[in-house]
Amino acid sequence: MATKPASSSGFAWPNGARIAVVVTCLWENWSGDKGPPFSVQTTSLKPGTHDRAAMTWGHYGTRSGVWRLLKILDANKVPATFVANAQSLELSPAAAKQALKSGHEIAAHSYTQDALMAYLSPDEERAIIKKCIDTFKTVTGTAPKGWLSPVLAPTAHTEELIAEAGFLWYGDYNNIDLPFCVETKSGPLVALPHTDFADHRVLRANPRDWFEVHKDTFDYLYANEPTSFLNITLHAHFGGRPLMAAQFDAILKYIKGFADVWIVRHDEMADWVKANGIAEWTNAQRFYPAKA
Template sequence: MAQRGFEWPNQARIAVVVTCLLENWSDGKGPPFSVQTTALKPGTHDRAAMTWGTYGVRAGVWRLLKILDENQVPATFAANAHSLELNPAAAKQIIASGHEISAHSYLQDSILAYLTPEEERALIRKTKDIAHAVTGETPKGWLSPVLASTNHTETFVAEEGFLWYGDYNHIDLPFCVEVGSRKLVALPHSDFADHRVLRANPRDWYDVYKDTFDYLYANEPTSYLNITVHCHFGGRPLIAAQVDRILKYIRGFPKVWIVRHDDLAQWVLDNDIREWTNGDRFYPQAS
């Protein structure tokens, strides 16, 4: 029987997932943000920005892996398939360390919203197939670059056999979604990633997640927190130090379920969890 009100396993007060975004761009392109504060003339090749965006695949992924493993925290790496092609050794180590690799398009500038339905379906399938070829495992989840999905994405993701889909910005808790004759688990994404503190104090990133965790843990049993970092930014020491801090802080609490996206999604599917709205959670007598 489908459930709305529910409890996490072992009476955990909060489920915490860690999302590490492993991304790269087409030749000559890079992330829309950079550490450089001096703008170049239009049309100038910005080598600093281009190389800054390659840091995650070359170096950042390894530092985040080390921090996760030292803290015994399972995570999900949402990876562009080309990033896996560029660094298959890191891809294999992610799997060997017990983490999940989910599909995150082929390139970070392969934006679904710009494609025809036929192109979009082909890109989703290509991403899944390359991830399997590199890692030996078929990805179970899909997260679109910049969350720029279309009206077709949910259907294509379900038809390709994915377990979970993460392009949801309007929900607080995961639940099962009926997509045609299939079920897909909707996982909420984070709206605060490390690039929010690009030119601010890196400790602001820690403070935001600490305060959010403290509030949810104290006030909202059966809550959910998605901690999100980019390998090309969060994998650098100035943010990685804060990643280490927040993981150590959260692990100091009892009744916290730190879980990979796919393991959480499988639990949601197995228990046929349906949407539990904040109205029902906070004011059940009003329903």
């Protein structure tokens, strides 16, 4: 049952939770024989040379990483949102079906990771959004409820086009801490914050740093900012490897050791925000609320 806002200056998470935590698993693939423009390798190849190592490194997510993340989530009984390039579903429909069977959400992330919205005209954006929706319907039987653009590179039109296509939530925001309802010409859309510290921040470094950052952030918010929000994000092709997956398992176990934590899928969070008509908080309301 939805919890109504506690006052005009804020709201209360369901069941009085002190913090809401969402888990974002980015499940990405690149077109053709391409791979990500970065990898664990430190030696760059000559311009124009096919980087087979980067290509195969990127393919790891669909081959193995997504399955390991599913296993860890299931073992910890944690719901998550898999933000997937539509091509990822085509490459491994079995993984997509297992994600849904395990109770996770699958949201849209363009068709491939190199199909960036920032390079497209409005008509091209609309076409690729439709292609993603059609692919989801074919593989999973339903349309995705959420959208996050690759490398968080939308255009000035993307938000409106996502609302026009009937999505529930949209995640391309760099300027918010908490979710809220956005009014568009095509109706309401729920804005969800992303993270500033996904697993790639420790690429070629100590994976333990990723755990420590999230532990410290969680501890600070839990102690100092009631009704806060934390987005834990990692990629199937990097975070799904044992060296990072170990830290993922550790942070889930750590957070689950606390009472009054709402661990929730993006779509369930968005449903709650929309049902309660949550508006954006100003910083004054958040940090200096009016006294009763």
